[in-house]
Amino acid sequence: MNTALQHRGPDGEGIFISKDEKVLFGHRRLSIxxxxxxxxPFVVNYNGFSYALTYNGEIYNHKEIKKxxxxxxxxxxxxxxxEVLLRSYIEWKEQCLYRxxxxxxxxxxxxxEEKVFLARDRxxxxxxxxxxxxxxxxxxxxxxxxxxxxxxxxxxxxxETVADFFL
Numbered sequence: 076m077n078t079a080l081q082h083r084g085p086d087g088e089g090i091f092i093s094k095d096e097k098v099l100f101g102h103r104r105l106s107i108x109x110x111x112x113x114x115x116p117f118v119v120n121y122n123g124f125s126y127a128l129t130y131n132g133e134i135y136n137h138k139e140i141k142k143x144x145x146x147x148x149x150x151x152x153x154x155x156x157x158e159v160l161l162r163s164y165i166e167w168k169e170q171c172l173y174r175x176x177x178x179x180x181x182x183x184x185x186x187x188e189e190k191v192f193l194a195r196d197r198x199x200x201x202x203x204x205x206x207x208x209x210x211x212x213x214x215x216x217x218x219x220x221x222x223x224x225x226x227x228x229x230x231x232x233x234x235e236t237v238a239d240f241f242l
Contacts, residue, residue: 091116091127091184098184098191102129117157121165125186128161131217132179132201140174164192182215 091100102115116129134140137156140163145151149162156177163171164183172194180201182193193215195203205215208227216222223230 089114089116091118091129093127093184093186094125095189098127100127100129100182100184115157117155117161119158119161119165121162122187125184126161126165127184127186128157128164128181129183130157130160130179130181132177132181132196134160134175134177134179136174136176169194180217 089102092098100116116127118125118127120126134156137159141151141159144159144162144166147166149166151158151162160171160175160179160181161183163174164185167174169192175196178196178198178200180193180195180203182191182203184191191213193203193205195201202217203215204217204219204222205213206222206228207213208225209229210227212227214222214225214228222228
């Protein structure tokens, strides 16, 4: 899946696997903000739990949010909006979305709650595609081709969905 998206991020790639091996994130990177330290998936260990983020976009007000998080005791290792986004989730959970000004689509792993959280900006500028496979796996990508190359994805029409569309 990562290889299918190489054109989206020629500057690097990364993979995150959760301890229980139930969650796997891949990421292709186009370096814009914090070129040296902004690699993804971005992982933070906080109070004994791992949090991981793969993200596409830009948080315009990340400097203001970073300052507020520092006042709340967060210590940053980068200048990237990626770390600000992940630490915003750690601090405010899903409510972090109300603080973000930007264009983004992201998926993060919350090791404390052992869950995956997906979100995108209010307008939907950055794409986020997802589906559940027959084996129960949940897959996502910033482009359909990332999902289409998954070996368990059936490339067959869903006639019921097609009929619903036309009705």
